[in-house]
Amino acid sequence: MKSRRFNRTDSPRKIILIYAFLIVACVCAVYPILNILTISLRPSNALFTKSLNIIPKNATFDNFKQAFIQYDMLNWLWHSLIVSGCACVFSVILSVTAGYAFSRFEFRGKKMGLTLILVTQMFPLAMTLLPLYLMIIKLNMTNSYFALAVIYVSTSIPFNIWMMKGFYDTIPKSLEESAYVDGASVFRSFYQIILPLARPAVALTALFSFMGAWSEYIVASVIINDAGKLTLPVGLVSMQGQFSTAWGIYSAGALITAVPVMILFICLSKYLVGGLTVGSVKG
Secondary structure: OOOOOOOOOHHHHHHHHHHHHHHHHHHHHHHHHHHHHHHEEEEEEEEOOOOOOOOOOOOOOHHHHHHHHOOOOOHHHHHHHHHHHHHHHHHHHHHHHHHHHHOOOOOOEEEEEHHHHHHHHHOOOOHHHHHHHHHHHOOOOOOOOOHHHHHHHHHHHHHHHHHHHHHOOOOOOOHHHHHHHOOOOHHHHHHHHHHHHHHHHHHHHHHHHHHHOOOOOOHHHHHHHOOOOOOOOHHHHOOOOOOOOHHHHHHHHHHHHHHHHHHHHHHHHOOOOOOOOOOOOOO
């Protein structure tokens, strides 16, 4: 059955209001990004101008060059990629397997475990920062990327587990039962049958995990104190001077920060489509 954009009974006024709301929402979302792009393309001595052109007449990429020359931008990118990549991989592995266990198996403490996982989402990360920091000091793991990645994994997997469990619940159990009849083990049925069908949820889990670790600032600023080990969000904040800030270079650095996330989103976009299990079981 083909979907329709609007109901036939919708009045022209309603359609116009919907389009007007969507246009306003798009403008509000896109304008800050375009403003940052404009500032990053302006020369350092022309920060504020009366021109409304998105790309100024005297546009230059000098701010992007200076971001790597004057600051340690390349190392900041590399450090953030290490931490975010490790956090993403381990978060996906733990969330995918734990979500499957909570969805398919019955064991003692299942409901309590799901409730406790959900309760952890009620507390902001900043609230648990002090005990985490004291724990890291006792373990002598300050300025450690491993400790930072562990914190990111522990804060992302509760939501990811619930998301994966909800997606697994939509996959018919008859698919696994048919595999069991044919002699497949639990691991084989999960790896060859369930996991390929769960690609949209896995891709979303990877995207959320990477984005959460990539843009996090508070924990990274507390755990990492060594100037040579700063991650990208902490490094960008260090660009701000006490009395003046090179906003052109700062805007260029902000745009550079968005590039890896955009690349990851583009690579995973083909998997972010639901409904892959529709029609997999005949009635």
